[in-house]
Amino acid sequence: MANFRKNYYSTLGVRSVEVQSSLSIALNEEPLNLVKLQKLCLWVRIPHSHRLILWKVLLKICSTYKSSWNLYTDYSHVLKTLQKLYDLQDNSELLVKAILLEITETKDPLKLSKALDQSPLHYLYLARAFIGMATDITDAFLLFRGFVCRQTTTVEKQIIDLLELVKIHDLSLYQVLKVRKLDKCFMWFKSFFSNVLPVLTLEGIWDIVIAGEDSVLGFVGLSCLLSVKKRILMSDQVEFDDLIDNISQYIDADAVANTAVNLWERPILDRMNKDEIQTLPK
Numbered sequence: 126m127a128n129f130r131k132n133y134y135s136t137l138g139v140r141s142v143e144v145q146s147s148l149s150i151a152l153n154e155e156p157l158n159l160v161k162l163q164k165l166c167l168w169v170r171i172p173h174s175h176r177l178i179l180w181k182v183l184l185k186i187c188s189t190y191k192s193s194w195n196l197y198t199d200y201s202h203v204l205k206t207l208q209k210l211y212d213l214q215d216n217s218e219l220l221v222k223a224i225l226l227e228i229t230e231t232k233d234p235l236k237l238s239k240a241l242d243q244s245p246l247h248y249l250y251l252a253r254a255f256i257g258m259a260t261d262i263t264d265a266f267l268l269f270r271g272f273v274c275r276q277t278t279t280v281e282k283q284i285i286d287l288l289e290l291v292k293i294h295d296l297s298l299y300q301v302l303k304v305r306k307l308d309k310c311f312m313w314f315k316s317f318f319s320n321v322l323p324v325l326t327l328e329g330i331w332d333i334v335i336a337g338e339d340s341v342l343g344f345v346g347l348s349c350l351l352s353v354k355k356r357i358l359m360s361d362q363v364e365f366d367d368l369i370d371n372i373s374q375y376i377d378a379d380a381v382a383n384t385a386v387n388l389w390e391r392p393i394l395d396r397m398n399k400d401e402i403q404t405l406p407k
Contacts, residue, residue: 148175156189157182166336168390170329177259177268178348183335184271200270201263207367211241218244220252220266224273247315248273257324272317278339283314286340290347294388298354305362309369310346318345326378351384352376 147169151161165171171179181187189192204223213219221244228241250267259265266307273275284307312320317334319327333341350357353375357367368375
């Protein structure tokens with residue numbers, strides 16, 4: 126993503142500090158300061174080398190005490206058992222089975238078996254993304270599990286918020302969308318845009334989400350819609366549905382992500398004074 130923050134800070138006369146140094150200092154504390162780690166994920170571009178451990182701490186996979194990091198539950202035996210039981214060749218299917226086993230609230234063997242036979246599409250998208258981000262399949266499952274089990278805003282509320290954002294930023298587009306069925310947009314939010322954005326672009330968006338700001342997802346949706354505005358205005362419902370389903374073919378993913386983050390953070394930074402911005406990690 127473009128270094129919008131650095132440019133914004135410089136216009137206020139605020140000197141940026143080295144990101145790597147800020148992260149190293151934060152990760153050397155004992156116990157780790159969750160508020161500081163959240164701020165880092167919100168306000169800097171996290172290097173890939175630090176991202177997974179930050180996510181593990183914020184998703185409560187790892188303790189804030191580094192001395193206990195080797196004590197978290199090992200799920201490798203569960204994954205191996207499921208892989209053999211279902212003869213799975215696709216690791217994303219394996220992770221989905223494992224998460225369904227984890228979250229399905231029943232002890233009835235038949236109901237559990239029926240639940241495990243499903244492969245919800247949004248879970249498959251999420252699983253594939255985490256496999257692309259993690260170092261191994263167990264790490265991918267731990268991140269996937271932590272991400273799915275966190276508290277989130279309902280998809281229905283996110284769609285409402287998306288329409289409100291469109292209304293604010295482009296009234297003509299809003300007039301068209303308010304009379305359209307937006308069912309196809311639900312998958313954007315259910316999958317946290319893993320069905321739209323490639324992994325390398327998605328990571329920067331998920332830094333913000335994992336730090337507790339799901340609101341950025343509405344701006345990702347807004348940015349997607351604005352980037353295909355002309356197509357939307359000329360489409361009927363069927364064409365619109367197809368456009369939303371295949372939106373990744375019509376957008377520049379990095380440009381969409383940059384625009385989304387800039388739109389999300391600019392009002393927040395504008396409300397801050399120079400002293401408050403100075404205290405943020407750069």
